[in-house]
Amino acid sequence: MLFYLFFGVTILFLLFLLSMVWPPDSPWAPWWRTSKKTARAMCKLADVKKEDIVYDLGSGEGTALLIAAKEFGATGFGVEIDPVRFLFSKFILKINGLSNKVKIKRGNLFKQDISKASVIFVYLVPKTLDRLLPKFKKELKKGTRIISYRYEMNLPLKEYNKENQIRLYII
Numbered sequence: 001m002l003f004y005l006f007f008g009v010t011i012l013f014l015l016f017l018l019s020m021v022w023p024p025d026s027p028w029a030p031w032w033r034t035s036k037k038t039a040r041a042m043c044k045l046a047d048v049k050k051e052d053i054v055y056d057l058g059s060g061e062g063t064a065l066l067i068a069a070k071e072f073g074a075t076g077f078g079v080e081i082d083p084v085r086f087l088f089s090k091f092i093l094k095i096n097g098l099s100n101k102v103k104i105k106r107g108n109l110f111k112q113d114i115s116k117a118s119v120i121f122v123y124l125v126p127k128t129l130d131r132l133l134p135k136f137k138k139e140l141k142k143g144t145r146i147i148s149y150r151y152e153m154n155l156p157l158k159e160y161n162k163e164n165q166i167r168l169y170i171i
């Protein structure tokens, strides 16, 4: 009995260690997330207003959308593949009274229609960002602002906030 307990705890501990070095957009990497401070900077860089519809592709715990809705008045939509983070973000939005203003869907961001977005947030690895480019070009309206945290996109750069590692692109 004690052996199984020890075995289980060891496996969990190893998974915890691995999750820290896993690619940041993997559902197995829970420790890569946007802080509230960065989310604020993202909203400011994108000039988010209450008329905006902000999509977070791979919305994680929903922090960026929470800030966009609560402090900037925007409507939010997140898509998240990981069931744990999906449920957690819904819970956080509910206790903040934002369930009507921010919707989170569990699913694959590549299958999500993003044509209604006026602002897009992404915190995804370069390989995924490259794969997303044709979708952005096909579905997004002219003038849609894209904020990428940490990683560069293969689009003309509009503005770079070095302190927060966020880049603004405009379609």
Ligand SMILES: C[S@@+](CC[C@H](N)C(=O)[O-])C[C@H]1O[C@@H](n2cnc3c(N)ncnc32)[C@H](O)[C@@H]1O
Pocket: 024, 025, 026, 027, 028, 032, 033, 034, 035, 056, 057, 058, 059, 060, 061, 062, 063, 064, 079, 080, 081, 082, 085, 107, 108, 109, 110, 122, 123, 124
């Ligand atoms: C680096 S985290 C960023 C989370 C959140 N956007 C933030 O800034 O805090 C990337 C998120 O993308 C999610 N993800 C990865 N691939 C996805 C996919 N194909 N569809 C939907 N979500 C995905 C992961 O589960 C993870 O929550």
